[in-house]
Amino acid sequence: MRALRPRGRSTFLSVVAMVVALGGCALASDPPAPEVGGQESAAPTSAPAAATPAADPALHDLLPERIKSAGVIRVASNIPYPPWEMYTTVGGQQPTGIDYDLSQALAAKLGVKASFDQTAFDSMIPALLAGKADIVMAGIFDTPKRRESLSFVDYAKDGYSLLVVKGNPQGMKDVADLSGKTVAVQSSTSEEAALSKLSKRFESEGKPGVTVLAFPGDSEAFLAIKSGKAMARVQATSAAAYAAKTFEDGNAFELVESPSITAEFGGGMEGIGVPKADTELRTALQKALQSLMDDGTYLQILSRYGVENIALTKAEIDQGTD
Template structure:
């Protein structure tokens, strides 16, 4: 799908209505506008809606259905936020490694692409955090290379999506690999997460290191759970280096950040957030409150 393809989320346009219809798990449910959150939203978004840079497909966060329409946890969460704010969200395909430049160029208002909130990224972006998870190692079913921990990846080809925190994490293991008498991890950096999974399936990489939410979904659903499995590291049962995931927006857009944060809290308070997490089997990665720029917590 081309980068200019616009994918429109349902939600009411600004003004006039006190509720909006959001599609959840194939049924229609009413999500009430949160007047306080909507009042914080800058006027220009009430008029034009919110344009979202989304890296699709990146299951289960962003996916495309059989008709090439968007779905996934981020999509459904954005629907609920749009209903709370009384505006329309428009999802636009944008590759992960070009999402930040696209914001800087004024092509999009926010990023919803399963983007991790890190101290380094907070130099450029603010994040409205909605998720907390570590990284996991995904291998072929049966674990033919007997990978049990990150150091078992030393000297081997490991797939990651380009411009992700996972790549930075693995690069940081060079000294530990050397101390273990092995070569550095050979990163196979690919455009999309699905490309990384394909590399594992085709034996071009022994593993894919990815967010726990994405890895868990792949292990459970690909080939009805018969293609991948997760490495169980006893020292890191919840994954490696747990971090927050958030909605990214440019520094200085404080009113939009506050409006999104309040809308997110409202989605949590009315139970919609928990239902969406359960729909995509992501409940283990829930956070207990909305927050902005929590990378250092």
């Protein structure tokens, strides 16, 4: 979330059922978090929500006519993927998270509304290209492969880490420690492909490969670690750190960070995906994002979820690498 960001999740209710079966491991909700899944689940920050920015008529004028007429930007996303997008309560329908908050702030700055529409991960880009959505905001990485059909307004820079059970019983420290291990990922993500490539490299060096467990949902991959089916999860640092802080009040998982992990799995720029031909919308979003960066709204949103370290100071186009 992904050199892309992992996603393609099941519905939150199905995740809740699995959580209960495995002993009540819960996700935090909107900071500051209420009780979730029967547990007190503290969010990493209690920072208040950012104030709604005032509309800028000059930025509104940059929007394509179809969006001016509709008065809404349709955002395709895939929930849950904390802290990027999630629901405020278990079984609820109100989104929250970095992407939700930022989409609302961008729309307000542009003088329109933003719908935030739950979409299967594998269907987000096809929906965008088919005209069923205007943009994608789902914590996804801006990569050359994706830029074959999309352009990106980059809004964060993230790396990769391993998520392991609290106490790190396997003693993992870097990529080399994945040899011979079972690793959980989300299916149809770059992490899955990268692990397969890494496994083949290990085997070519005479070492045990990696056993990859791919799940349709992000939370299922977390629960595979919790239940002992997998020893680690490869994930973007922002999401893995949030999970480590919020699952079971921070007592379920811990983060393993190493330059070799980011080097192996990519990391890089995360961006708002826009159809390549939609240059008017891309320019409007870029300038609106820069305005939010300049007035402090952008950093306030990231601070609310404890991920100021992924912040950028300049809104740029298509700066992601493979």
